[in-house]
Amino acid sequence: MKCFLLIFISLINAACAQSGKPSGDLPSQLVISQGEVRWLEFPIPKENSKLVCRDQEVKFVKKGRIGLAFVMESYFSDFSPFTCKVLSQGVTVSEYYFNVKERPYHSEVLKVDPKKIKLAPKDERRVIAEQVVLNKIYSSSLPEFLFSESFISPLNSVVTSVYGNRRVYNKQKKGQHLGIDYRAAIGDKVPAANAGKIVFSGDLFYTGWTVIIDHGVDIFTVYGHLSKTLVNEGDIVKRGDLIGLSGNTGRTSGPHLHWGTKVQGQYIDGFVLVEESKKYFKN
Ligand SMILES: [Zn+2]
Numbered sequence: 001m002k003c004f005l006l007i008f009i010s011l012i013n014a015a016c017a018q019s020g021k022p023s024g025d026l027p028s029q030l031v032i033s034q035g036e037v038r039w040l041e042f043p044i045p046k047e048n049s050k051l052v053c054r055d056q057e058v059k060f061v062k063k064g065r066i067g068l069a070f071v072m073e074s075y076f077s078d079f080s081p082f083t084c085k086v087l088s089q090g091v092t093v094s095e096y097y098f099n100v101k102e103r104p105y106h107s108e109v110l111k112v113d114p115k116k117i118k119l120a121p122k123d124e125r126r127v128i129a130e131q132v133v134l135n136k137i138y139s140s141s142l143p144e145f146l147f148s149e150s151f152i153s154p155l156n157s158v159v160t161s162v163y164g165n166r167r168v169y170n171k172q173k174k175g176q177h178l179g180i181d182y183r184a185a186i187g188d189k190v191p192a193a194n195a196g197k198i199v200f201s202g203d204l205f206y207t208g209w210t211v212i213i214d215h216g217v218d219i220f221t222v223y224g225h226l227s228k229t230l231v232n233e234g235d236i237v238k239r240g241d242l243i244g245l246s247g248n249t250g251r252t253s254g255p256h257l258h259w260g261t262k263v264q265g266q267y268i269d270g271f272v273l274v275e276e277s278k279k280y281f282k283n
Pocket residue numbers: 161177179180181257258259
């Protein structure tokens with residue numbers, strides 16, 4: 001009898017965990033993988049509410065009494081579960097429990113210009129200077145969503161390298177591909193994945209001619225290896241606006257578009273951002 005009871009309780013617990021609904025006073029159960037985001041909508045009963053995930057405050061947008069946010073898990077995750085708490089005037093009003101499920105990523109081998117692997121001192125100085133500029137950009141996101149539609153994949157062409165592939169360059173240097181590569185010829189039109197503000201339009205050592213869009217609340221998209229950029233810093237763009245032409249500039253092994261998506265300081269899978277954004281933005 002005791003045994004039956006235990007099985008019954010386990011089944012109820014398993015069903016609650018899968019449905020994502022809170023069971024009694026237990027926090028809501030959600031699943032996320034490394035390099036992904038999850039859309040979160042939560043009630044904010046009072047002013048001065050905070051969203052705190054893993055003891056770190058996460059920016060969110062207020063729509064009346066509802067908070068809207070993307071919760072992010074880094075590619076370099078240690079797979080420990082974590083909790084996001086909504087605090088109102090210091091009191092926890094709701095909790096969301098995230099299990100981190102390992103997502104397998106594959107390996108690929110690439111051949112690129114050796115000068116882009118073993119850097120000359122002047123290139124090394126250039127990369128460091130560019131990093132300073134980029135860090136400033138990524139720490140100055142606007143505090144509201146600059147978009148009112150879901151994100152779209154910038155191209156519909158074949159994806160030649162998915163997000164998260166482990167890479168070996170020229171049989172020596174190892175790294176990860178934290179973006180999506182699309183097949184594109186030199187001169188194909190590249191549209192914006194969503195509305196936002198152009199915060200960078202210029203030439204970078206690794207990604208060549210590059211456009212970066214701030215979509216607000218620490219969400220950025222990056223378009224690399226362009227042959228030409230067609231926007232200026234400060235421009236406001238709509239989803240689908242032409243921002244540049246694809247190309248073969250920077251560290252490449254042929255013409256293509258590299259699309260990066262950065263959320264809360266980490267590159268995540270753009271396709272997951274597209275899908276999660278559709279949960280709220282229906283068009
Ligand atoms: Zn790429």
